[in-house]
Amino acid sequence: MIQNSDFILKTINGSSYLLPTGQSISDHKRGLKLNETGICIWEFLKTEHSSMEVVNHLLLRYGASGQEAETIKKETLSFLQKLVNGGMLFCDMAVPTGPDGLWHTLSIAGLTLSLYGENTFFSPALLPFATDTVFAFPDNAAPIKAADCGTSQQNVPDQTVLVLAGTPASAGNGRVLLHNKELIVMEQADEYLFLFPNQPLLVEARLKKDASFFCIYCIPSEKGSLQDVLFHVLRLGFLYLAQQRGITVLHSASLLYKNKAYLFSGPSGTGKSTHTRLWQEAFGTPLLNGDLNLLSFSENTPVIHGIPWCGTSGISTTSSYPLGGIVFLKQDSSDFVEELPPDEQILSLTNRMITPSWTPALFEKNLSVAEKLAPLTSLCRLHCTPTNHAAEVMKEYVDGGIRENK
Numbered sequence: 001m002i003q004n005s006d007f008i009l010k011t012i013n014g015s016s017y018l019l020p021t022g023q024s025i026s027d028h029k030r031g032l033k034l035n036e037t038g039i040c041i042w043e044f045l046k047t048e049h050s051s052m053e054v055v056n057h058l059l060l061r062y063g064a065s066g067q068e069a070e071t072i073k074k075e076t077l078s079f080l081q082k083l084v085n086g087g088m089l090f091c092d093m094a095v096p097t098g099p100d101g102l103w104h105t106l107s108i109a110g111l112t113l114s115l116y117g118e119n120t121f122f123s124p125a126l127l128p129f130a131t132d133t134v135f136a137f138p139d140n141a142a143p144i145k146a147a148d149c150g151t152s153q154q155n156v157p158d159q160t161v162l163v164l165a166g167t168p169a170s171a172g173n174g175r176v177l178l179h180n181k182e183l184i185v186m187e188q189a190d191e192y193l194f195l196f197p198n199q200p201l202l203v204e205a206r207l208k209k210d211a212s213f214f215c216i217y218c219i220p221s222e223k224g225s226l227q228d229v230l231f232h233v234l235r236l237g238f239l240y241l242a243q244q245r246g247i248t249v250l251h252s253a254s255l256l257y258k259n260k261a262y263l264f265s266g267p268s269g270t271g272k273s274t275h276t277r278l279w280q281e282a283f284g285t286p287l288l289n290g291d292l293n294l295l296s297f298s299e300n301t302p303v304i305h306g307i308p309w310c311g312t313s314g315i316s317t318t319s320s321y322p323l324g325g326i327v328f329l330k331q332d333s334s335d336f337v338e339e340l341p342p343d344e345q346i347l348s349l350t351n352r353m354i355t356p357s358w359t360p361a362l363f364e365k366n367l368s369v370a371e372k373l374a375p376l377t378s379l380c381r382l383h384c385t386p387t388n389h390a391a392e393v394m395k396e397y398v399d400g401g402i403r404e405n406k
């Protein structure tokens with residue numbers, strides 16, 4: 001961590017204050033009154049140091065040991081966090097070097113993610129995917145250090161995720177790939193940078209291009225919970241990781257029928273949740289996920305895996321099942337199944353994927369998965385009404401020999 005140069009130390013009528021200037025005033029940052037120890041810390045952080053280097057500096061200064069040293073350590077770390085939260089310090093990489101700071105390691109479709117950060121940062125919805133595995137924290141993992149941090153090392157997860165309270169020491173920039181009201185994606189030499197215009201609790205996130213390291217900077221606040229916000233940001237990093245491993249995620253609701261997963265997909269408002277609910281009510285079919293489905297290949301067999309993210313449905317599973325078929329829904333005045341030509345099958349699949357397409361190369365990855373998947377499963381369009389008859393028509397089509405593979 002290091003001083004934010006927007007803040008200056010001034011003595012006013014015998015009292016010392018850290019006061020914001022420039023952009024920090026525009027960002028509504030507030031000043032802070034400092035005592036002698038606070039001044040010592042601020043002066044020490046004119047150059048970059050870790051939090052423990054600051055603690056050791058004070059312990060040497062005061063010659064503290066035993067319980068006094070523990071008290072100084074606790075109070076110093078709390079004060080540093082206050083400075084970081086107030087934007088007075090740039091928090092670069094206060095990274096853990098082992099299991100300390102590890103929340104849990106997740107296993108999703110065989111992909112492992114080690115999550116580091118405060119317990120309050122992470123949603124309980126992730127816990128069903130938690131394992132007891134503890135991986136080594138990758139050396140030189142800081143994305144802003146541009147270091148190789150993943151694939152060549154042993155005993156590391158597929159992705160290490162670090163959530164830090166604070167602001168990175170260097171401002172992110174790069175070539176803008178995507179810009180909308182919710183997300184800005186920029187490309188740098190070996191990483192992607194994400195900004196979140198509508199999320200004041202998020203500073204930015206940085207993702208290595210090999211997907212091995214994902215660092216998220218946030219601002220904890222008593223006014224709003226970070227859990228839901230971070231839950232969706234974690235999905236962003238996971239989707240990229242999955243794509244790099246040849247796995248895709250389809251915007252779809254799913255159900256289990258005859259021990260196979262059937263996906264129902266379409267634009268929001270088409271009736272994905274309605275149609276799967278009709279199946280559940282009429283035929284007792286279990287629901288797997290109300291919004292997203294993770295798809296991989298076991299040799300030439302498409303497999304659907306559970307995923308923590310499920311929109312607002314609250315319906316998810318940790319189990320995996322072979323894919324029975326994918327149905328693209330289209331609202332209509334009557335219920336009937338339409339076979340799709342091969343090119344339309346591939347385009348429909350690609351359009352329903354939510355794995356990244358920020359660049360032509362990433363889009364090509366999605367298209368390649370669609371081209372591989374289309375010949376291996378049944379793909380059709382169901383013209384439907386929001387009635388039980390639509391579910392009956394689709395079930396009759398499935399029972400009559402829906403093509404599970406060519």
